[in-house]
Amino acid sequence: MNWKKFLKRGILGAAAVTLLIGGGVPAEAAPQVRVTGGVIQGYDSDGLQIFKGIPYADTTAGKNRWREPQPVKAWRGVKDCTEFSPIAVQNEASTLDYQMPWTDEYLDLGMNLENGLMGEDCLSVNVWTPAASANDKLPVIVYIHGGANVSGSSANDVYDGTEIAKKGVVYVSINYRVGIFGFLAYKDRTGEEVTGNFAVQDQIAALEWVQENISKFGGDPDNVTIMGQSAGSINVQNLIASTAAAGLFKKAIALSMNNVTTDFPNRSTLAEAEAASQKAIGSYTLKQLRAMSPAEILALQYMPNTVIVNSSKTGTRFLPDAFATGEWNKVDMIWGGVEGDQFLFDAVIPNGNFLEPASNITADEYTESARKSFGSASAEFLKLYAPKKNSVTVARQANVDRMMSNYFYAAQLKNNSDSNYRTYLFYFDHVIPDTPERMKKYGAFHSSDVNYWLNHYTKIYPRKFTAKDYALGEEMSSYLVNFAKTGNPNGKDSRGKNLPHWDAFDGSDRISYLHIGDKIRQTEMNASKSKFWLSLY
Numbered sequence: 001m002n003w004k005k006f007l008k009r010g011i012l013g014a015a016a017v018t019l020l021i022g023g024g025v026p027a028e029a030a031p032q033v034r035v036t037g038g039v040i041q042g043y044d045s046d047g048l049q050i051f052k053g054i055p056y057a058d059t060t061a062g063k064n065r066w067r068e069p070q071p072v073k074a075w076r077g078v079k080d081c082t083e084f085s086p087i088a089v090q091n092e093a094s095t096l097d098y099q100m101p102w103t104d105e106y107l108d109l110g111m112n113l114e115n116g117l118m119g120e121d122c123l124s125v126n127v128w129t130p131a132a133s134a135n136d137k138l139p140v141i142v143y144i145h146g147g148a149n150v151s152g153s154s155a156n157d158v159y160d161g162t163e164i165a166k167k168g169v170v171y172v173s174i175n176y177r178v179g180i181f182g183f184l185a186y187k188d189r190t191g192e193e194v195t196g197n198f199a200v201q202d203q204i205a206a207l208e209w210v211q212e213n214i215s216k217f218g219g220d221p222d223n224v225t226i227m228g229q230s231a232g233s234i235n236v237q238n239l240i241a242s243t244a245a246a247g248l249f250k251k252a253i254a255l256s257m258n259n260v261t262t263d264f265p266n267r268s269t270l271a272e273a274e275a276a277s278q279k280a281i282g283s284y285t286l287k288q289l290r291a292m293s294p295a296e297i298l299a300l301q302y303m304p305n306t307v308i309v310n311s312s313k314t315g316t317r318f319l320p321d322a323f324a325t326g327e328w329n330k331v332d333m334i335w336g337g338v339e340g341d342q343f344l345f346d347a348v349i350p351n352g353n354f355l356e357p358a359s360n361i362t363a364d365e366y367t368e369s370a371r372k373s374f375g376s377a378s379a380e381f382l383k384l385y386a387p388k389k390n391s392v393t394v395a396r397q398a399n400v401d402r403m404m405s406n407y408f409y410a411a412q413l414k415n416n417s418d419s420n421y422r423t424y425l426f427y428f429d430h431v432i433p434d435t436p437e438r439m440k441k442y443g444a445f446h447s448s449d450v451n452y453w454l455n456h457y458t459k460i461y462p463r464k465f466t467a468k469d470y471a472l473g474e475e476m477s478s479y480l481v482n483f484a485k486t487g488n489p490n491g492k493d494s495r496g497k498n499l500p501h502w503d504a505f506d507g508s509d510r511i512s513y514l515h516i517g518d519k520i521r522q523t524e525m526n527a528s529k530s531k532f533w534l535s536l537y
Helices: 003-008 014-021 095-099 162-166 179-183 198-217 230-239 272-281 288-289 294-298 319-325 339-344 365-384 392-417 438-442 466-486 527-535
Strands: 034-035 036-043 043-045 050-054 079-080 123-131 138-144 170-174 184-186 193-195 219-229 251-255 333-336 422-429 513-515 519-525
Touching: 003 339, 003 466, 014 230, 034 198, 036 050, 050 162, 050 438, 123 162, 123 198, 138 198, 138 230, 138 466, 162 170, 162 466, 170 198, 179 198, 179 294, 184 272, 219 230, 219 466, 230 251, 230 319, 288 438, 333 392, 333 466, 339 392, 365 392, 365 527, 392 422, 392 513, 392 527
Parallel strands: 036 079, 138 170, 138 219, 219 251, 251 333, 333 422, 422 513
Antiparallel strands: 034 036, 043 050, 050 123, 123 170, 184 193, 513 519
């Protein structure tokens, strides 16, 4: 790890961080807060108070492995909270990831079990606050990271809360267990059983910590918005459907995943998940598994990310079922996806390899794919999306329209369940700066919108951000802050300029959403295409 990354992670300690970042303020002047467990010390930076690696639960090692998160152990004295905690145990991020669009800021490079930057004592939160006092009652955003529920952490640079907190919110990011440590459901040959959803329980415990402590950072526990992207979005929607999470948040932002129409990662019953685990690791007892090192558990090469539905501990249900019964945590939502999402899921016309668009699709290939996807409805589809000699462009548009019809249908189900809660749909296709070759190759890839929602422009990877990028980030982050404050993203940006108007879902059958590209505009699909897509449901 280089010098900049040491400084970024605060590994130099409170005194050095305060000296280097806080403009020479003596270490004893660093901010301190009493939270569950004891007193913590963070640091001042650019008008904010920042605290990293605050434990919200005990270690998950040893006897606590595959147990619900245990109460945090109290500490004596002042706990240094100027660096991130270890990330959850997972396969180490590899430079092979550079074959794909995700660069340094999206990855946990250099963090592993050997250097202590990864481990089972990982259940922590990080707080960025601009509050002048504990009485400010600022809106709170709690960010749940992505990573397919098998990787990732709150330490990724892309989730940095500095700029969004400057806009008048308390920003919190959290760690939770992933992969086999977070989702194992297993009954061993002795009859001992663990029932999965430990990651969901971690997220609920983190939100309970927020309820108990965030007012001490100037946040309003009665105005909490949960936000997540990709697997984080899956988790946001699981929390919406969870009876155990009732009362812990008021609004939700779900980026690049739709639990209503997309089944990725898988959801399962307990019996189905246990059968899969027994097939993979059935020769071990849970006592033996708990005695193994984290590396030995990873070496089992079994990484479940299956959320158990109908869980008695978390009350987690399939989201459409929750909408159908009306038993869900009622929230206003921002919900939508990115152009590059079509390469991961929702594609009806295959148009490339994993996250990499094709350069050519013949008319015959396109037509054959349409017939396989739509069967008896393919004739109507081919009228609306007629093939061309090279059908790449029309295939991509068809996939985007399918993706946005999925979000629109999900909003319909939510609205039919309770129309008192608004849903704001979006589609993002602005291409983040990179080399010309990579921009052409990956376009607006999965995760590339997060920088703009948080108004954060990384310095870890050399992106040549332009005035257009800064303007877009100002608008998107302003939508986010307005929504966190009131449940409505519309209004003014931080400069006092009116934002392009964003229509809430209105119950109509005409698919519409906010198109966030180089410019922002409300978009409405034509009536014939809207009718076609919605008829499929």
